Amino acid sequence: MSDKKWMPRWFYQLASPRWCYQICGKLLPWFTALALGLLIGGTIWALVFAPADYQQGNSFRIIYLHVPSAILAQSCYMLMAIAGAIGLIWKMKVADMVAKSCAPIGASLAVLALLTGAIWGKPTWGSWWVWDARLTSMLILFFLYLGVMALNSAIESESTAAQATAVLALVGLVNIPIIKYSVEWWNTLHQPATFKLTEKPAMPVEMWLPLLVMVIGFYAFFAVTLMMRLRNEILRRERRAGWVKELLLSKSAV
């Protein structure tokens, strides 16, 4: 049997909850600073300095919240499924915890995307909700998150719950493109252009640059919340481990 290590060392180190807790703790301030800087800078840039849209006026500015949250809701599902797969294959506790921490963040981002979409839709399309393909597939993504969370909380044993949700997340991952395309076809079939998403194939630089900043800022913010949740989850699950007790004692002594 060849004992060749084809995975890098840090990959195995991440499998240790203690090591992962510490590395997250070290990274956390950097990412917090990055997220705060980008989000505050991006928001000011987007709301104050970016030019208004020639059709939608200032109401278009909500895309600076809407688009990043929609992108991130999808990336988060991907991360959840991949972490779940790693947990299933390598039996890593930390990967299970990452997957579990992802679900509520992803669900709230999907809600944010839906809400901002509705607020945007009111002045643009004249109604809070339209059965548009994108809105519908985001709603379905939200349902998938809810399913994952419901399954996770229904199973008592933590390792079983993690494995079961990993399987469900992977099944969902296979299904997401199918759902996306089927919903798009359905929409083109049933609603021939009652409205048009204002198509801006060439968005001017002054508009998309703040958007890019906001997207990166959202990713940084996502990393911060994920690490905070992960650290909590690690502490909760490893509460019987010696190093957690030492950590808690040293904190309470201060």
Next chain:
Amino acid sequence: MADLLTNAAAEQAQIGPGGLFMATLRRDLLLSLRRKSELVNPLIFFLMVITLFPLGVSPEPGFLAQLAPGALWVAALLATLLSMDALFRTDYDDGSLEQLLLSPQPLFIVVLAKVLAHWMLSGLALTLVAPVIAVMLFLPAEGMPGLMLSLLIGTPTLSLVGAIGAALTVGLKRGGVLISLLVLPLYIPVLIFGTSAVQAAVTGLPLGGYLALLGALLALGLALAPLAIGAALRISVSG
């Protein structure tokens, strides 16, 4: 069935994949046919849900005809979903599921046979009953082939995907509502293409494309779903 469960007997019997498939299928069908009251439950449910539409929306024939493709498909989907929980439940309760997992036989084939047995008594039965109920909703006669063909190709996918949910929740005491939460979002593509096929048939458009898409979903489900079901069963039973 007993000879499937032990190593020695399986080696003596030299049971092949086809034999295994048929044995599991026969066992599941036999067990289901002995509980006749449960057998008709999905069909009654289907009929009742369909009855709600004229009562709740409008009894006007023209309106109902417009509503029929979607209503029939939604009702069929819910009826399948309702029967899903029972798929592994009895086997789990009496321990035979555990024996199946321990047996040296490939789980893929066993699972496939169980899902097929489930489909024959839910999806296939719904397909056969659907035209009668479609008449009650004033679906035009031109829509019938589309309805039956789309249900014939679409409902096996519903059974396959639903079985993943059933396998994930079999270890829980109350899996019923949870299955719906897990599985309903995954049913949406089948619903879209199934309804579109019926609507195309009603308006006289070619429905080959929709049936091909349903067939593609079924092919994907046949290839991948048993793997997920098997993995989910192992997780549920060991946990």
